[in-house]
Amino acid sequence: MSRHILVAALCAPLAVPALADPLPSWDDAGAQAKIVAFVDSVTEEGGAGYVEPSRRIAVFDNDGTLWSEQPAYFQLFFALDFLKAEAEKDPSILTSPALKAGAAGDLEALAATGMDGLLEVIEVSHAGLSTEAFQARARDWATTAVHPTSGLTYAQMTYAPMVELLGYLRDNGFSTWIVSGGGVDFIRGFAEAAYGIPPWQVIGTRGRTEWDPVSKTVMKTGGVALIDDKEGKPVGIAQQIGVRPILAFGNSDGDYQMLDYVTSGEGPSLGLIVHHTDAAREFAYDREGHIGVLDRALDEAEGHGWVVVDMAAEWSTIWSGE
């Protein structure tokens, strides 16, 4: 074993739980108390709730749970920005009403072209390149493009309290994963820098891909292979992780089945929901609208024992970039 590991372990910061607040951005009296109690229980060797480290698997939705998703999913802004830039270089690519609407940033006209039109717009940025090149494209965009209302880059609009929670869980031997309806390689573009979550711990919607023996890369060829939302989330978890996680955090009804799966195992588990209650500092939404709808999961949370986090009341800060 490399002596580097020994040196690193000696030099690593030693957290002393009894003397410092492990989650300083969180209101001690809210969800934090339940989170810390759960972590204390699964890490207490010899305790009734002990879970060995390799099985301390925590899964997180991304849009609306780890970063914002208003006024639209950020991946859509990525697709539109790329289309716009390509059209500026060569307007002849705008060969359909959907592409014209997308390049003009006219979301209503784009919505009118239906799913086919949306997929056409997405394809411009999401096909014809390798998965590695696509991750780099997503990284560049997320760290430079500016959100329409916040004044921050998209990568700055991750939730600081959630980034804090991810670090706290990892300090306690958890592995942290993303399970998202967003594109897996889109998320991989920024998740390691933004969240400390490496590429192989991201599960998401997959575009179709093919091995290219000439470039020796795996190319994105267009179209969708698997949508990782709702019932797709437990399926994706079973495919890629292969064991049931013990902690799940979501924000919408698209996370209902993931929360149900994770909190229905035989051992200890914890399910949590971010409730977007903060019109002043972020966006307030739940049952209405089309993005991040939280309705059934909110009604049934108490019966399942899922903890609902009130952003306005419990988070002392919102975005990482502020």
Add this chain to the structure above:
Amino acid sequence: MSRHILVAALCAPLAVPALADPLPSWDDAGAQAKIVAFVDSVTEEGGAGYVEPSRRIAVFDNDGTLWSEQPAYFQLFFALDFLKAEAEKDPSILTSPALKAGAAGDLEALAATGMDGLLEVIEVSHAGLSTEAFQARARDWATTAVHPTSGLTYAQMTYAPMVELLGYLRDNGFSTWIVSGGGVDFIRGFAEAAYGIPPWQVIGTRGRTEWDPVSKTVMKTGGVALIDDKEGKPVGIAQQIGVRPILAFGNSDGDYQMLDYVTSGEGPSLGLIVHHTDAAREFAYDREGHIGVLDRALDEAEGHGWVVVDMAAEWSTIWSGE
């Protein structure tokens, strides 16, 4: 950070490379020299070949690379044994020529029923249960059922020199993964105990699965969702790992594309092939036959810089269970 990590690091065995053979089952003058040189290079901080630990990703084929695959893929024996046992309990389940042939262990008659017949036989053991229950079923079989000629259980027929290699790589900060044409949940049944490879580091062929909201499990529903062989291997790696590995080990032409993908990246890499040359202690095969055919990859290995391991000459031991 838990003080447990510090104690564990202090108590972990300190390997002293210069004084002990890191791969005692391997002939020092063969592939071992190239493996150790590669590992020394990627772990030397400040060296030209340095790779940071999270990117030291090593991928291994399973059948014929980590355990034997003769006289047939072991997963087929699993399917046949299960069918036989079910038929003994209830002979009325044998409703087709394929099922009758399978239950009788008549591989030639089964082969005559084609792919449809084979899938019918496989479905008996591989559908109608959760992924968790299926992993347990595979684990029970692999650790108890005995191979037709070796006298060992199937789990004992892993290659001791490869298990040694996996440990050596992990001691040097590598993560070790399986990328197999075999079933992902079949392999997960025994890979952690046999190889130290956890479920989330197994990539394989996937059966179709569905979320069941009643049992709160992910159920195997029958049929194949994705075959992880040949061109499917780089695709599976890109989907599940999300970055290009730096070491790949296979044994057949089904691993050609994986070897090509891994050894065509920009940084350091190493590709290796196990060549089944040992009729006395294991099975000798390469270009002929239907299982683990090694033909094109053997011819092109030298041109690609892939190291070919001669089992008969380079391994002082074969099976873990002997």
